[in-house]
Amino acid sequence: MALSDVTHPDVSVVIPAWNAAGFIQKAIDSALSQEGVQVEVIVIDDASEDHTVDIVKDYQNERVVLIQAEENSGPGAARNLGFAAARGDWIAVLDSDDYFLPGRLSNLLNKADKTVDILIDPVVEQPYGRKECVPFFKQGELPVDELTLAHLISTNLIFTHIKSTGYLKPVFRRRFLQEKGVTYWPEVRIGEDYYFLAACLAHGAKAKMTEKAGYVYTIRSESISRIMRVEDINILLANDGRFLSEFTLGQESSNAQDFRTRNLIRGRDFLKLVRYIKGGQVLKAFKLVFNSPGSSLLLWLPVRKRLLAACRT
Structure with a gap:
C-alpha cells in the first residue's frame, strides 16, 4: 500500500x-x-x-x-x-x-x-x-x-x-x-x-x-506481562549508561538519575535474594543482605500484595 x-x-x-x-x-x-x-x-x-x-x-x-x-x-x-x-x-x-x-x-x-x-x-x-x-x-x-x-x-x-x-x-x-x-x-x-x-x-x-x-x-488477560528479571535490570542499567554517555545532565536530572540507579541496583539485589532463597543458597542470601540491606526490605512486597488481595475479597 x-x-x-x-x-x-x-x-x-x-x-x-x-x-x-x-x-x-x-x-x-x-x-x-x-x-x-x-x-x-x-x-x-x-x-x-x-x-x-x-x-x-x-x-x-x-x-x-x-x-x-x-x-x-x-x-x-x-x-x-x-x-x-x-x-x-x-x-x-x-x-x-x-x-x-x-x-x-x-x-x-x-x-x-x-x-x-x-x-x-x-x-x-x-x-x-x-x-x-x-x-x-x-x-x-x-x-x-x-x-x-x-x-x-x-x-x-x-x-x-x-x-x-x-x-x-x-x-x-x-x-x-x-x-x-x-x-x-x-x-x-x-x-x-x-x-x-x-x-x-x-x-x-x-x-x-x-x-x-x-x-x-x-x-487484556492474554497479554504477556513482563516479569522483571535480574537480566532485565542489567539491561536497564546498561542502557542508562548509554544514555549518560550521550547526554550531559543538569544537576536536578543528575540527582534523579543517581536515585534511579540506586533503585535499580536495589531491585536487582532483591531479585537475586529471592533467587538465592528459592534455591536454598542460604550463605549467598545472607551475604547479599549484609552488602545490600535495602534489598531485604523489598521482601515485604509479596506479603503486602497478598494482604491487599485479601482485603478486597
Whole structure:
C-alpha cells in the first residue's frame, strides 16, 4: 500500500503491530474517527504470523498506510519505520491493542503553541471486554504544566508505589524529532518509550501536560506481562549508561538519575535474594543482605500484595 496523496495531515498516528488481528481494527478506527484534525494512520506490521496485514489491507481508505517489516525487530524498530514515513506536523504513537478517546488529538493540539515540542495527556486503563475506564494516575501524581527530564527519570523506578510516567503516550512535533535526530534505539525492547522521551527532553524539548485523558490502555488477560528479571535490570542499567554517555545532565536530572540507579541496583539485589532463597543458597542470601540491606526490605512486597488481595475479597 503506497503512501497516500491526501491533504497534508496534522497528525500521523503510528501503530506498530505484531499478531494484532484480534484488536487492531479498534485502534485504527479510533484514530480515523478523530474530529477537528487531519489524520493519517501508519501501521507497521512487524512480521506478524496472523492475518493482521489482511485486516489493514481491507481498509479502503487513502488515509491508512501499511508498511510491512521484512523481519520481526521489535516495537522500537517498527516505530522508527513509521516515524520515517510520517508526513504530519505531529506524530502520535498508538499501540495496536489500545485506542484513542473521541477528540483526543484535537484537545491536545489546541494546547500547543510555537514553544511546545511534546504534548502529553493522562492515560486511563480499561480491562478488555469492559466499558469502564479507570484513571491510571491519581490526582497530583502528574506535573500540572510541564514534564521535565528530572521528573521523568525520578518516576521511572521499580518496586515502588510511584506510578511510572513511562506509561504516558506523548504526541511529538515531527520537526523537532528531525532537527534533533531523535529515534528509538531499535535493539532496546525494555523501556524503549522511556529512553525515547528522555532523549527528547535531554535535547531540550518542552513537554506540555494537559488535564483531559484521551489515551486508553487496554488490559487484556492474554497479554504477556513482563516479569522483571535480574537480566532485565542489567539491561536497564546498561542502557542508562548509554544514555549518560550521550547526554550531559543538569544537576536536578543528575540527582534523579543517581536515585534511579540506586533503585535499580536495589531491585536487582532483591531479585537475586529471592533467587538465592528459592534455591536454598542460604550463605549467598545472607551475604547479599549484609552488602545490600535495602534489598531485604523489598521482601515485604509479596506479603503486602497478598494482604491487599485479601482485603478486597
